[in-house]
Amino acid sequence: MPRPVPPGRFAWRSVMMRPGEENSTRGVPGASLDILRNQSTTSLGAAAHMDRTQPRTVGILIFDDVEVLDFAGPFEVFASARPIDNGSGLERLFRPLIVAEEQRMITCRGGLLVQPHHTIGDHPPLDVIVIPGGQGTRRERLNATVLDWIVAQDQRTEVTTSVCTGAFLLAERGLLDGLRATTHWASIAWMREHYPSVRMVDDERFVDEGHIVTSAGVSAGIDMALHVVARLDGEATAAATARSMEYDRTSAALSPG
Numbered sequence: 001m002p003r004p005v006p007p008g009r010f011a012w013r014s015v016m017m018r019p020g021e022e023n024s025t026r027g028v029p030g031a032s033l034d035i036l037r038n039q040s041t042t043s044l045g046a047a048a049h050m051d052r053t054q055p056r057t058v059g060i061l062i063f064d065d066v067e068v069l070d071f072a073g074p075f076e077v078f079a080s081a082r083p084i085d086n087g088s089g090l091e092r093l094f095r096p097l098i099v100a101e102e103q104r105m106i107t108c109r110g111g112l113l114v115q116p117h118h119t120i121g122d123h124p125p126l127d128v129i130v131i132p133g134g135q136g137t138r139r140e141r142l143n144a145t146v147l148d149w150i151v152a153q154d155q156r157t158e159v160t161t162s163v164c165t166g167a168f169l170l171a172e173r174g175l176l177d178g179l180r181a182t183t184h185w186a187s188i189a190w191m192r193e194h195y196p197s198v199r200m201v202d203d204e205r206f207v208d209e210g211h212i213v214t215s216a217g218v219s220a221g222i223d224m225a226l227h228v229v230a231r232l233d234g235e236a237t238a239a240a241t242a243r244s245m246e247y248d249r250t251s252a253a254l255s256p257g
Helices: 041-051 068-080 144-154 164-172 185-194 220-233 235-244 249-254
Strands: 056-061 094-100 128-131 159-163 206-208 212-215
Touching (some): 056 068, 068 128, 068 159, 068 220, 128 144, 128 164, 144 159, 144 164, 164 185, 164 212, 206 220, 220 235
Parallel strands (some): 056 094, 128 159, 159 212
Antiparallel strands (some): 206 212
């Protein structure tokens, strides 16, 4: 049975995105799925932007042995996104926050030390969550406290996302069951073996299934985050964000995930 849509959340048709494609099934409250085929990213993104008075809050989970670019790439995208015309008065479109299970220094892959803004118990309401990957996901997929938090947030967010092996944590609690999803190319076979209910895709930078968007490894998280910006605030905003980052989306999209 389809998952019920919590109050205030858009109803989305599941769709797999190919690099460079515009998602033509944008969610509109109360609209039929057939009508959604004719909606565009830009029009809905612009409409959502006009109705907003506060930036969306993005919670980016980190943990020991998290892959740095998995969380830092999306953080940079969401921190860089700005309104095109600023007609809403918003100075920025997103407020990215780093969240961890405990308020302590987190040792990332390669030895980078990061102090989170919040713990999973004291953060503000989140509109978007990003679950990154890295070697630490092998441990965190067995961490009931973190998994419970992900499930609880998924019931409230507009969009739930993962980067690389962060998909393990979504799959562990069944959030990807019956959906298309992707992860790092080296973990595709492992996920197919351990999560047979997930329809793994091995040739896409990211896969958009409506409420949940998964991406391939490491740098693909930047493409996924730019896609989320396009979905929520319009393609022009995403293009301007990529430009400000000097990030070539075309080249990245043409590379295998």
